[in-house]
Amino acid sequence: xxxxxxxxxxxxxxxxxxxxxxxxxxxxxxxxxxxxxxxxxxxxxxxxxxxxxxxxxxxxxxxxxxxxxxxxxxxxxxxxxxxxxxxxxxxxxxxxxxxxxxxxxxxxxxxxxxxxxxxxxxxxxxxxxxxxxxxxxxxxxxxxxxxxxxxxxxxxxxxxxxxxxxxxxxxxxxxxxxxxxxxxxxxxxxxxxxxxxxxxxxxxxxxxxxxxxxxxxxxxxxxxxxxxxxxxxxxxxxxxxxxxxxxxxxxxxxxxxxxxxxxxxxxxxxxxxxxxxxxxxxxxxxxxxxxxxxxxxxxxxxxxxxxxxxxxxxxxxxxxxxxxxxxxxxxxxxxxxxxxxxxxxxxxxxxxxxxxxxxxxxxxxxxxxxxxxxxxxxxxxxxxxxxxxxxxxxxxxxxxxxxxxxxxxxxxxxxxxxxxxxxxx
Amino acid sequence: xxxxxxxxxxxxxxxxxxxxxxxxxxxxxxxxxxxxxxxxxxxxxxxxxxxxxxxxxxxxxxxxxxxxxxxxxxxxxxxxxxxxxxxxxxxxxxxxxxxxxxxxxxxxxxxxxxxxxxxxxxxxxxxxxxxxxxxxxxxxxxxxxxxxxxxxxxxxxxxxxxxxxxxxxxxxxxxxxxxxxxxxxxxxxxxxxxxxxxxxxxxxxxxxxxxxxxxxxxxxxxxxxxxxxxxxxxxxxxxxxxxxxxxxxxxxxxxxxxxxxxxxxxxxxxxxxxxxxxxxxxxxxxxxxxxxxxxxxxxxxxxxxxxxxxxxxxxxxxxxxxxxxxxxxxxxxxxxxxxxxxxxxxxxxxxxxxxxxxxxxxxxxxxxxxxxxx
Numbered sequence: 001x002x003x004x005x006x007x008x009x010x011x012x013x014x015x016x017x018x019x020x021x022x023x024x025x026x027x028x029x030x031x032x033x034x035x036x037x038x039x040x041x042x043x044x045x046x047x048x049x050x051x052x053x054x055x056x057x058x059x060x061x062x063x064x065x066x067x068x069x070x071x072x073x074x075x076x077x078x079x080x081x082x083x084x085x086x087x088x089x090x091x092x093x094x095x096x097x098x099x100x101x102x103x104x105x106x107x108x109x110x111x112x113x114x115x116x117x118x119x120x121x122x123x124x125x126x127x128x129x130x131x132x133x134x135x136x137x138x139x140x141x142x143x144x145x146x147x148x149x150x151x152x153x154x155x156x157x158x159x160x161x162x163x164x165x166x167x168x169x170x171x172x173x174x175x176x177x178x179x180x181x182x183x184x185x186x187x188x189x190x191x192x193x194x195x196x197x198x199x200x201x202x203x204x205x206x207x208x209x210x211x212x213x214x215x216x217x218x219x220x221x222x223x224x225x226x227x228x229x230x231x232x233x234x235x236x237x238x239x240x241x242x243x244x245x246x247x248x249x250x251x252x253x254x255x256x257x258x259x260x261x262x263x264x265x266x267x268x269x270x271x272x273x274x275x276x277x278x279x280x281x282x283x284x285x286x287x288x289x290x291x292x293x294x295x296x297x298x299x300x301x302x303x304x305x306x307x308x309x310x311x312x313x314x315x316x317x318x319x320x321x322x323x324x325x326x327x328x329x330x331x332x333x334x335x336x337x338x339x340x341x342x343x344x345x346x347x348x349x350x351x352x353x354x355x356x357x358x359x360x361x362x363x364x365x366x367x368x369x370x371x372x373x374x375x376x377x378x379x380x381x382x383x384x385x386x387x388x389x390x391x392x393x394x395x396x397x398x399x400x401x402x403x404x405x406x407x408x409x410x411x412x413x414x415x416x417x418x419x420x421x422x423x424x425x
Numbered sequence: 426x427x428x429x430x431x432x433x434x435x436x437x438x439x440x441x442x443x444x445x446x447x448x449x450x451x452x453x454x455x456x457x458x459x460x461x462x463x464x465x466x467x468x469x470x471x472x473x474x475x476x477x478x479x480x481x482x483x484x485x486x487x488x489x490x491x492x493x494x495x496x497x498x499x500x501x502x503x504x505x506x507x508x509x510x511x512x513x514x515x516x517x518x519x520x521x522x523x524x525x526x527x528x529x530x531x532x533x534x535x536x537x538x539x540x541x542x543x544x545x546x547x548x549x550x551x552x553x554x555x556x557x558x559x560x561x562x563x564x565x566x567x568x569x570x571x572x573x574x575x576x577x578x579x580x581x582x583x584x585x586x587x588x589x590x591x592x593x594x595x596x597x598x599x600x601x602x603x604x605x606x607x608x609x610x611x612x613x614x615x616x617x618x619x620x621x622x623x624x625x626x627x628x629x630x631x632x633x634x635x636x637x638x639x640x641x642x643x644x645x646x647x648x649x650x651x652x653x654x655x656x657x658x659x660x661x662x663x664x665x666x667x668x669x670x671x672x673x674x675x676x677x678x679x680x681x682x683x684x685x686x687x688x689x690x691x692x693x694x695x696x697x698x699x700x701x702x703x704x705x706x707x708x709x710x711x712x713x714x715x716x717x718x719x720x721x722x723x724x725x726x727x728x729x730x731x732x733x734x735x736x737x738x739x740x741x742x743x744x745x746x747x748x749x750x751x752x753x754x755x756x757x758x759x760x761x762x763x764x765x766x767x768x769x770x771x772x773x774x775x776x777x778x779x780x781x782x783x784x785x786x787x788x789x790x791x792x793x794x795x796x797x798x799x
Contacts, residue, residue: 091754095747095771132520132548135716139751142721154552154719158560161518161526161546163534183567187550187560194556351531370493375528378491 009081009398010300014243017282018275020267021244027260028251032117035063044124044202047103047144051129051157051346053192053339055219058257059212060199065120067128069254071102073116075298075396082113084397097136098397099295099371104144124202125151127195129343132159153198155191157343158184164350169326176330176341188340196336212335215257220329222256225265227325232276233316234360239275241282242304242315246296249321256328287312288418291363293354293381293388294372296320299398306407311414317361323348326357351380358386364425365418367410369393387417430635435619435666438626442473445628446512451576454508455625456501457519458662458685459713460547461565461705463592463695465517466629467584468572474625475516476664477501479775489532496775497664498525505529508542515575516544517568520717523548545571549710551717561706569702585701591629592695598633599624599691602640606688607680607736610649614657614679615669618687622666625686652678653738653794656731658756660742660749661715662686667774668743668783675787680736683728685714692727716749728756733763739794741787744771766794 016022039045046057046064057064074080080098083105088094090108092101106115126148128141138154145152160181165171172179196207226249232239240248248268255261275281286308292315297303307313327347330338347353358366365387373390381388391409394400434441442452451470455462462472477497485506486499502525505516518526526546532538547568550557569580578584599621606617620639624632655677659668662684669679681688695708718724732740740760744750753769760767768790773779 091757093744093747093750093753093769093771095744096750097748130551130717130719131523132551132717133524135521136748136751138551138716138719139721139724139749142719143751143755152720156550156552158550159520159523159546159548161523161530161544161548163527163531166534183560183563187556190556373491374494375491375498375524376489376531379489 009078009401010302010403011078012300012302012306014241014302014305016241016244017280018240018244018248018268018271020264020271021248024248024251024264024268027264028255029117031255031260032065035065036118036121038063039121039123045121046125046127047120047123047148047150048127049100049129051131051343052127052155053195053343054254055212055215055257055339056192056195056199056336057127058215059208060203060205062124062199062203064127065123066254067100067103069250070106070120071100071396072250072296072298074102074106075398076301077116078299078398079113079116080299080396081398083109084399086112096140099395100137101140102396104140104147107144107147122148123150125153125198127153127198128155130154130156153195155188155195158187160184160344164345164347164353166352167356168345168347168350169353169356172327172341172347173329174331176338177333180341180344184344185337185341188344189334189337192336192340209335212339216330216335216338218259218262219257220331222252222262222265223325223329225262225269226321228269229272230321230325232272234362236276237279237281237286238283238314238316239272239281241308242292242318243301244282246301246304246318246320249324253320253324256324283308283312283314285312286314288365288414288422289314289316289361289363290365290367290418291315291317291358291361292319293358293366293368293377294319294349295395297369297393297395299394299396300401303406307410307414311411311419313414313418315367317358317363319348319354319357322357326353351376355380355384355386359384364422365389365413367391367413369395371395385421387413387421389413389417431620431623431632431639432616434623434626434635438474438476441627441631442471442512445471445473451514452512453572453575454504454513454516454542455519456516456525457522458715459549459709460517460519461568461709463585463588463701463705464565464569464572464580466588466591467580468569468576469578470514470572470576471628472517475501475504479665485538489528489537498522501525502529505544506532506538506541508540513542515571516542518544518546520548522546543575549706549713551710551713551719553710553723557710558703558706561710562702565702565706565709582701585705586697588629589695589697589701589704591633593697595624595629595633595636596691596694598636598640602636603681603688603691605640605643609645610652610678611643611645613646613649613669613673614682615666615673618663618666618669618679618682621687621690624690649678652676653791654678654680654736656680656728656737656740657682657684657687658728658740658742659684660744660746663743663745665775667780668745671774671780671783672741672743672787675784676791677739677741677787681731683714683731685712689714689727721752725752725756729759732760732765737765739790740765740767741790742767742769743774743783744769745773745775747771766790766797 050068304315367389454475465472477500483499483503486502696704772782774783
């Protein structure tokens with residue numbers, strides 16, 4: 001068997017400070033091991049993506065694995081270089097989007113290498129979303145469904161050509177019905193009922209709308225715990241590093257609506273509050289703050305802590321926890337329609353929100369990678385008076401990592417732009 | 426009518442629009458493939474495609490858009506942001522330009538695009554299902570309502586039926602043209618693609634007449650004999666003919682392209698009789714081609730049917746947009762099973778380097794084809 005860890009790419013590992021972190025991550029690993037056992041025993045699970053309504057699956061007690069999470073796991077285990085080589089060897093050219101391709105890569109590798117945590121078991125079906133702006137993903141999902149020989153249920157999210165309403169995050173939790181065009185909301189609601197019918201067929205159980213409501217309530221509650229954490233990070237020095245925050249938030253978020261996720265978020269929140277109360281910070285000499293813009297640098301989350309000692313600089317903000325807080329909660333009304341409204345426009349990438357959130361985190365600069373930047377991003381960040389560094393590296397592909405070059409770029413950015421900018425303000 | 430009329434129109438796409446404008450027709454700019462122009466025609470307006478320009482200054486777009494952003498988007502934003510005064514009444518955008526529409530409206534909301542033309546975003550669902558057809562009919566009625574408000578002419582079923590009749594005549598002419606192009610070496614792929622492409626800039630009747638004239642005048646072209654006959658499979662609809670030009674400069678003949686702006690552009694008529702809105706909805710949902718279309722059978726059926734035909738010597742995949750290509754290994758495997766050779770080129774023929782790359786790669790491919798045949 002090939003050793004996929006014969007790696008290129010970053011080698012450093014992030015240090016964790018929180019007591020809850022090994023508990024959360026251990027529980028996730030255990031959950032996945034149990035899932036593999038249950039699937040082997042004939043129980044169904046669903047392979048899905050980030051833009052699908054996981055709460056519906058949860059309401060059917062259908063365990064689900066999220067493609068983006070799996071990509072993150074593979075990348076974090078420094079196996080991406082091997083799998084991307086393998087994809088290209090099989091004819092998938094190097095220009096194809098990589099961030100969400102690692103699920104397919106581990107599948108079609110057919111066990112030539114040892115995948116993380118024993119690998120993905122075969123799901124009952126794939127449940128994913130399609131958007132005209134990401135049309136290239138459609139074929140990838142179909143390739144994956146064919147490789148597994150499972151049905152593919154794809155929900156199209158209709159685009160409206162309208163930007164998110166101004167300051168949407170202030171109203172969306174309760175006022176979602178009025179934030180999106182009715183025709184879009186109607187269509188999405190219909191599509192989710194089609195998914196519900198599919199789940200009924202698979203499980204042989206009738207959909208229980210009260211159960212979905214309870215799942216939504218738990219998911220909403222979970223986000224309030226995250227909001228407490230964000231408030232703490234905003235209020236003073238950060239008690240949690242970005243690398244640790246990312247791992248914990250996403251592990252919880254991908255199981256949102258379950259009792260485990262709600263409890264884990266509360267545990268995480270409580271420890272952050274305790275650390276803040278005793279002034280136990282992840283970087284005690286924290287002086288400067290950065291925001292990471294866009295999807296995370298999953299191939300090397302240790303990067304986020306690499307400037308604490310040398311430059312008293314931390315990454316205080318990424319989109320992941322903030323979108324969970326501002327974009328996910330939905331209160332009131334028909335829970336299926338409420339859920340549909342989330343995916344009519346979740347707010348991810350909305351520049352007004354990104355900049356507002358960056359500023360409330362008191363960030364002195366923005367760092368990202370080229371793949372995360374398009375359209376108005378650069379102009380909007382400049383207009384907000386924030387220095388921006390765009391690294392030429394892929395989020396998950398370890399082959400693109402050049403430690404010396406990236407560190408040099410970061411050091412110069414902090415010294416030449418972030419620190420002087422902080423002094424001016 | 427001059428035989429050069431259609432290629433000239435292709436190279437000066439707004440010429441007919443200017444004439445229409447001078448004659449008092451409201452002009453509707455169309456961005457993207459799959460906008461039901463019958464609705465626009467029924468409102469008494471003239472649809473004309475807005476084509477992204479690979480070159481040329483884009484000072485307004487440069488202010489807002491990232492330097493790495495696609496030049497197409499930059500060019501289209503520029504055309505929306507700074508149209509000729511009072512030239513265009515409305516721009517209709519469709520997939521994959523939802524993000525561009527959002528950007529335009531976002532900038533407009535911030536008073537950063539004071540002269541931008543009004544826009545209407547129109548998108549259909551790609552899945553062929555009853556729900557998609559219902560959704561499409563609803564969106565078509567919304568477009569009709571917007572067009573009526575813009576032009577002051579109510580879109581009636583009768584006017585829609587007239588428009589359907591006119592565009593169906595054009596579809597029939599296009600099918601005859603494509604069949605003739607395929608049957609014998611009458612015209613280069615570049616000229617054929619340009620002639621077909623002119624449909625997006627002319628009124629249906631004018632285009633149909635010009636295409637019929639062109640077809641009647643075509644005779645076997647000896648200079649095209651003996652060239653390897655290739656199908657072109659572009660990664661996305663081509664708004665230019667540079668890929669065709671580069672491939673044919675290398676010595677091949679493009680006999681068809683898997684492109685709604687080319688040989689796939691007129692596969693079927695819109696059903697006549699009955700509710701015209703429903704007929705238009707069904708037609709445009711079924712006609713969605715390319716990366717959005719699913720399941721795969723809809724996306725790949727034209728390729729599967731055409732590539733196996735004996736008049737196809739080889740297939741060239743043109744990967745202008747590197748985002749696309751997840752289907753490619755399976756398509757290549759299919760070709761191998763059929764004994765067809767193929768070439769995959771990742772380049773952008775709109776720039777000099779890319780053009781040269783497409784040409785040289787194709788030339789080497791043709792040599793290998795000939796060696797194999799020998």
